Amino acid sequence: MSKLNIDQKSVRTLFSDKKSDFLIPDYQRPYAWGEKECQTLWDDLFLFAFPESNCDKFNSESDEYFLGPIVTFKNDDGKMEIIDGQQRLTTLMLLLRAFYEKYGSMRNDKAVKTSKFIEQCIWKTDEFGDPDKSALKIDSEVATDKDKEEFLNILKTGTLTEKEKSSYANNYRFFQQKIAEFLNTYPDWFSFFPIRIINNCILLPIEAESQDTALRIFSTLNDRGKPLSDADIFKAQFYKYYSNKGEKEQFIRRWKELEVLCDSIFHPMTGTPMDELFTRYMYYERAKQGIKSSTTEALRKFYEKNAYALLKNDQTFDNLIDLAYFWNDVQNQSIERFSDRILRKLFVLNYAPNGMWTYFVSVYYMANRDSQGMLEDEKFYKFLNKITAFIWAYAITNPGVNALRTPVFAEMINVVNDRPVSFMEYQFGTQQLQNAFNNYVFSNNRAITKSILTWWAFQNPEQELLSLETTLEIEHIFSKNRQDKEHSLSNPRNLESLGNKVLLEKRINIRASDYRFSDKVKYYIGFENSRKQKKAGTRIKELLELAENVCDFTEADIAQRNAKIIFSFIEFMHSNALLDEN
Template identity: 60%
Template sequence: MSKLNIDQQTVRELFENKKSDFLIPDYQRPYAWSEEECGTLWDDIFLFAFPNENCDDFDENNDEYFLGPIVTFKNNSDKLEIIDGQQRLTTLMILLRAFYSRFENIKDNRTKKILEDIAKCIWKTDEFGTPNKNKLKINSEVATDDDKEEFLHILKEGSVNNSHKSKYATVFRFFQNKIDIFVKEYPTYTPYLPVRILNNCILLPIEAESQDTALRIFSTLNDRGKPLSDTDIFKAQLYKFYSLRDEKEVFIDRWKKLEEICDDIFRVSSGSPMDELFTRYMYYERAKQGNKNTTTEALRKFYEKDKYALLKKEETLNNLESLANFWNDVENQNENVFSQRILKKLFVLHYAPNSMWTYLVSVYFLHYKDKDCMLNEDNFYLFLDKITAYILGYAFVNPGVNALRTPAYPEMIKIVNNLPVDFSKNKIEKNRLRKIIEDYSFTNVKPITKSILAWWMYYKKEQDLINLETRFEIEHIYAKKRQEVESSSIDKKKLDAIGNKAFLEKYVNIRAADYRFSDKKRYYRGFTSNNGKEKKGTQNKELLDLADITLDFNENNIDDRTNVIITNFIKYLDENNLFE
């Protein structure tokens, strides 16, 4: 069981402690507080220190104001690396420095004592308790913070000039202004505010025995801020590697560009967009190791092996950049990089029932890319065609979220060994697949419904490429509303048959009242309304063809279309040699 040192302390007790030697590590994010957050902190502390704006209503022995936890661990240099609490700790240091600068030239004994106490919180002291103003109690190594030196300058010198534009300088000026106003409005209260901050504002320092434990605690405690992601840790390791090569500034620039790309193209529910890039790269490295274990280890556990040895290779960052640029081209449908037929396959895969395709494609790209990071057009097309057919077919016979790992991992290993991807060890039983599809209920909530509709839309080569950002809804060609209004005897199950569904752009927005197919055709084609406003039609070529050649769409049409889709889907897998 992990050991924790937890001891509620006042600001003075925590900061004055000789063992308090704080480090904001390189993997942390830059300081982010603005005047708004600092204003809230100032107002809260003022109301706490002077209840009812009355200095005498304060109980110095019992009143406490909780500022929050500070989660740290002691690193190999005996520094307390800050995992949680960086923002409030930094802000408190700036606030104390603003007080020190304001009272520095006041000579009365009471103020002198306050200055001595503040000094012991900001600077390290010798064995006699004398502060050494060349040694701060906090340091910052944040790799992506260009202004960290300005923070340290403010703490050392207690001043800013017009050239200082950082958030640190803004906050310092803010507190200077607040203190000046406070001194003018409440001159007799002046010494009480810093004293009550030092003695009655409470922090909860939690010192963990390791970085892992500290990060777990942070994730548990923090329900407000953005928790550290795995790639914050990876950034620190890469930063150290490139610093040793005297390429620190170059690395920071490369990393920022990577972050910008990932922020644009990856949508994640937890962690950071960069985590997704490292995940996709992990599968390439796993494949090179011959690892087909279906229990995928945690991202950080994978990269931290052998003291993050993988992140200390020059090729790693190069590969990450190539991979990010590749996916950027995919997401932006870059026709200077990919042909139309490739982009159509990638469009279909975007609607795959799970994300395994992105890992397969990432491994393929990293292994087969040439010196210009391009892929052979024909080979890549055949690869995409094969995995599209298999992923969609396998989703019917093994629909579990993680089921695709079993056949996919061996194929990744084949890729890096220049072997053809054929799923030879995990082929699909043809008759079983057809029976499952024929009995399948293609409800709108099932991911495979959209997968098949996307595949079918592009099955005909005449279908033009559609922008990936287009929002589609599932259209019931024979409207549910029509079944209700006409009291149709149509089997309700057939309303959810794949033959009654198609992709339709959200902007087409057919009104529920337009339940007749003859009315729908007008929306499919697009039209100009009575007030002269143009209503754009669909880009789905099949719906446009239906509008041109079909007078009505009824139960027989549903049956015929269902049979055509299923038959061609089985044929598609057969052509890719995926059946036993």
């Protein structure tokens, strides 16, 4: 069992301890606290130090304010590597340095004593307690933090220039301003505030015997700072691996480049962009291990197996980088990597009812790429068609992404073993699918509605590829406002049927939403306004064809178009061998 050293300590006791030599390691994220967090800390500390804005209501013997845990482990150089608490510890150092800068020039006894205590918190001291102002109690080696030298310089000198605009500099200025305001407002209390912070504010240092233990402890803590992501913890494992190989600097550079790349590609609802990359890659490794369970492990749990064995080899990191560049080319619609027909299929999949397709495609890419990172076009095209058909149909017949896991995970294993994707055990009956479409309510708030309409738009061979940055909304061809005023639809359900809905660019949808079809036409095809400004029309080919060929869009047109969309999708399922013909 791992041993832990846990003993709550005041800021002064912890920081001034001669054994305290803190290091913010390479794999940590850059300092991220801003004025909002600093304001909260200042307000909390002020209310604690001066209860009810009264200096005399503070009990220095018993009053305590808990600042939170600091999780560390002692590395091979004897330094206390900070796993959790970096943001808090860094901010406290800036706050103490700002106090020292103001109080250091004051010569009354209380100010001198307070300054002495702060010196012992910031700098290493000799046996008489005198500081060596070239030797700080904290150091930063954060590889991705270009401003860390500003932090260290602030602690050493207490001075700033106007050119320094980092978070460290801004927060230090904030504390300087707050301290100046405090002295002007409460001049008689000036010695009490910093001494109550360092003597009565409590930290909980948790010193683990190893980095792995410290990371596990961190993962169970929920503090008010900015916690490490799963990817940060994985970086620590890679960092150790490449450091042992003598490739530390190369790894730091490549990791930083990968972070920048992922930030531009992925925008997950939860977790970080790097977490998203590790998640997509995880499904490839799961499939290689033959795991088809619909219950997926947490990301960290998966990678920490066998002492993070998966992260202790070159191939994994190289694969992650390769996978990131693949998705970068998907996002940028790279014509060097993909044919036009592949890009059209990928555009449609970007409007999938859930994100499962990204994991499926990631597995396919990793298993089928050649040495240049290219995929065979015809084979990839057929794969994208099949998964589009299956995912769309499954979303209608078995709503919920969790239901999709069982068939997709099984097919992922087929992909990595070079077996065809068939979904043989999950074939759809033609009548079953027809009935599902007829009974399904395709409301705008259901993701599958836009999915079907996107697929339908690109069934038109003349539909041009659109940018993924295009904002598309759902347009009612026969407008809601028209129905509200005229009540001309005999079956009100037709208003929300697929036959009455189409994709339309947001900029046009706002203007065209409440008009009769004959009035909408000019917005669909584009027009020149009264100021002779040209307003571009839609790039949705079906709408342009409607605008050019019909004068009105009636209930009969809705029903006919609805039947055509459903029939075409069932034919699409048939062409992908997903219908049970028995």
